[in-house]
Amino acid sequence: MEQLNKLIDHIVSRVNINLREPLVDVGPYVSDLIPRDSFALYYAFYSITATHPLKFHFRHSSVGGTYFLGKCEVDHSILYKSDIRGDELKRKGSVVKCNGQDIKLRDDEVISIRDSYLMKTLVHNNSHDPENLETFKIANTVSLHYANIHGTDVEGCFLEPFSSVDLSVCHDCAVGAFSYVQAGELSHRRIKPGRVWVKAPGLFEFKYRFPEEVLKKYIRMENYRPVGILMDFFENKKEDFVPIYSAVHPENIIEADGASVSPYAVIKGACSVDKNVLVAQRAYLEDSRLGPGANAQENCYIINSTYEGEDVTAHGGKVIHCNLGRKVFVGFNSFLNGKEDAKITIGSSSIVMPHTIIDAQEAINIPENCLVWGYITRQEDLELHSITLDEFASIKGQFQLGNMSFEGIGAKFVDGFRHRIDHILEENGAFYDGSEETMGHAQKTQDISFNILQPYPEGELKGLYPELAINPLEPSDL
Amino acid sequence: MEQLNKLIDHIVSRVNINLREPLVDVGPYVSDLIPRDSFALYYAFYSITATHPLKFHFRHSSVGGTYFLGKCEVDHSILYKSDIRGDELKRKGSVVKCNGQDIKLRDDEVISIRDSYLMKTLVHNNSHDPENLETFKIANTVSLHYANIHGTDVEGCFLEPFSSVDLSVCHDCAVGAFSYVQAGELSHRRIKPGRVWVKAPGLFEFKYRFPEEVLKKYIRMENYRPVGILMDFFENKKEDFVPIYSAVHPENIIEADGASVSPYAVIKGACSVDKNVLVAQRAYLEDSRLGPGANAQENCYIINSTYEGEDVTAHGGKVIHCNLGRKVFVGFNSFLNGKEDAKITIGSSSIVMPHTIIDAQEAINIPENCLVWGYITRQEDLELHSITLDEFASIKGQFQLGNMSFEGIGAKFVDGFRHRIDHILEENGAFYDGSEETMGHAQKTQDISFNILQPYPEGELKGLYPELAINPLEPSDL
Secondary structure, X not given: OHHHHHHHHHHHHHHHHHHOOOOOOOHHHHOOOOOOOHHHHOXXXXXXXXXXXXXXXXXXXXXXXXXXXXXEEEXXXXXXXXXXXXXXXOOOOOEEXXXXXXXXXXXXXXXXXXXXXXXXXEEEOOOOOHHHOOEEEEEOOEEOOOOEEEOOOOOXXXXXXXXXXXOOOOOOEEEOOOOEEEOOOOOOEEEOOOEEEEEEOOOEEEEEEOOHHHHHHHOEEEOOEEEOHHHHHHHHHHHHHHHHHOEOOOOOOOOOOOOEEOXXXXXXXXXXXXXXXXXXXXXXXXXXXXXXXXXXXXXXXXXXXXXXXOOEEOOOOEEEOEEEEEOOEEOOOOEEEOEOXXXXXEOOOOEEOOOOEEEOOOOEEEOOOEEEXXXXXXXXXXXXXXXXXXXXXXXXXXXXXXXXXXXXXHHHHHHHHHHHHHHHHHHOOOOOOOOHHHOOHHHHOOOOEEEEEOOOOOOOOOOOOOEEEEEOOOHHHX | XXXXXXXXXXXXXXXXXXXXXXXXXXXXXXXXXXXHHHHHOOOEEEEEOOOOOOOEEEEXXXXXXXXXXXXXXXXXXXXXXXEEEOOOOOOOOOEEEEOOEXXXXXXXXXXXXXXXXXXXXXXEOOOOOHHHOOEEEEEOOEEOOOOEEEOOOOOOOEEOOOOEEEOOOOOOEEEOOOOEEEOOOOOOEEEOOOEEEEEEOOOEEEEEEOOHHHHXXXXXXXXXXXXXXXXXXXXXXXXXHHHHHOEOOOOOOOOOOOOEEOOOOEEEOOOEEOOOOEEOXXXXXXXXXXXXXOEEOOOOEEEOOEEEEOOEEOOOOEEEOEEEEEOOEEOOOOEEEOEOOEXXXXXXXXXXXXXXEEEOOOOEEEXXXXXXXXXXXOHHHHHHHEEEHHHHHOOEEEEEEOOEEEEEEHHHHHHHHHHHHHHHHHHOOOOOOOOHHHOOHHHHOOOOEEEEEOOOOOOOOOOOOXXXXXXXXXXXXX
């Protein structure tokens, strides 16, 4: 165990040096966060498929409970029950457009994590940093419970629980709990908790900040540990995952043409999926129905709900007692908490912003084609927390509604969002028609096997893993 | 799957070339022996402990259902549900006595398997070949169901089901079903089925041959496939192993001080183990009691039996309705088939030769301190199939009893055997008193974790594994 303790100290000092005063000392957040014995109890998963780019290498790391898909390098890192998805990594020879130029990749893109400490974090490719097209870097980031990292770089950052850094080049900064940042480079900066910030330089800037009292109820740090309704929600469901993570080959319970339901997802009660549905690993489905092409991403919870089809529940989205029309997007880490007697209905093509909380005290009905954000408990709250997408698209200049402010070209924001939703559906295989071009994750992950990796069980190295490399067979072998 | 088929063909031709005419064509024994789809369904296990020498590397191989412990290299091989135990491998710097000379090892010993096809075979270290002290070689051997390989080299051999090559340098030869050979180099030679042959050049030679009609009942080849009572016995127990091999962390059910019961052993009914007992993986215990320091090795079955203590059931031994006194040795692949109303009792310090069949038609009582071999169904059969060890030790020259013949110095044979039994008990930790010097496998394998390795699930490489390397952390990492 001695070496594990050294490694934790090492990571803390690396991150602290990068963050520098007065940002934050990550030590108290990290030390003793995970019971030291737990490191030796969990195991990691690395997937083998016929379609994903294979390469895995780590050394002097602890990767307990972590799940890897696609090319990965991990050095001197602790990844604890994190999901590292490398299934959209760019391939060697593919061409990327950067500022009007075509750049051809000289290598396959690789996720590289080094001196990092990721706790239940979701990391998703692919790199949007034109300077590092072949490397999805994380460097010496510390990221806590249920944070999301999509995009690349990040480096010496500290991400508090339920924060998201999206499509992001972040570098040295600290992001508060439940903050959503999609704003490029944030050099040596601290982002306060509960902030939703989307910025495209020269085009637009969207800002929302949760009222402090509200945020505290759902997620706050107490003695360096996260508490609140969101943490309780996850705590309560934890046990449901134990049986599937104890089996070498957990069984797929529900199936449909072109659909893929991960054997590492929890399926409870009466659930059904339609064709081309993707239910990712660590997703949770209970008494719910997913229409054609819908997808349920990692760490999302869909309970007592129905999806008409082509709906997206992004990483960490929680959808309870909701009825979703066609092509509804529920953003990262949103919490849509309908009740048996206070259901939430969302009309087709509406977009629920990342990090939105709808905690229904009465039935709530969101019309078609709307943008929704912030904190909503009653129907009347929608007045200050939603707008039709058509209205939003017509904004030019400054716009304010309640705690939300927008500046720039609304059409660019709306088009960008719609384009991204289409891209997500496409990548996930929602439009699969039997042809190879329309294949997505739902089709490509139907046949998957896992290497299950375990650490040293005792001794000085307890909780660490031996050096391990998995490589594809060379053409010369065949 | 295409590449898997190619690999099987490749192995067959490598072995055939080495065996050459007129020995045997291994093709029909191997092709379609394992349903091709099974290769993609099973997974292999490689152990991580704080005490075993770590190193694992394979490439372009299929190792389904196989279990590895300690240093291993596997290339272009198919190992199917085989047990490769490298837990007594010699370490770098240790000194080996060879013909009166002290040879210091310049490297850790490594098990190397190359172009081989091993089917449910048990491979156990360590190398006894003075020419290859650092390498436990297998080369392009084909070995079928429940064969045992202990020792080193082997190379282009063909081992039929339930055969054992013990402490052996074999090279190019074919060993018939249920033959036991401990005879050094057997160049370009065919050993007929059912032969038990122990030879120490210049010292002694022990020979026994099972009557053909008897052997056929228990094990014979029909259309290149093994059939008979021994195969039926294994077939009937197969299902009992499914639950434990489906769990990531199967649980140890019984425990005792200094004892180790593998979570990958089957424990049924009322079983108990005493201190310093070792129950290896893939052992099978049912309604039995093992006294202090007893051990149950891989593929052994102990059913409705009691062991007084320090008893050894070697790899593949089957012990049913038996009561064993202290320090009884039951050799490799022996079948002691007592019945509810025809129990077998074996007195202390007796040695049941490898490949002995006692299929009791009435109660059978073997006295203390005896050597037993061959085929026994009634008490009176002992007359031609046993002798006291003291009598045996007094033989000098030629001796014949029934189908058994011996030539040489009986005392050397008896001493060698006793010494080996003590060594086995010592290595397995039977004499553990809390001190480090007395530790053996039972103590060292109490804390063990496994990497669970799975093959490509689909596509051209279906059933093969990606290249995989597991290495210990370098001192420079720490």
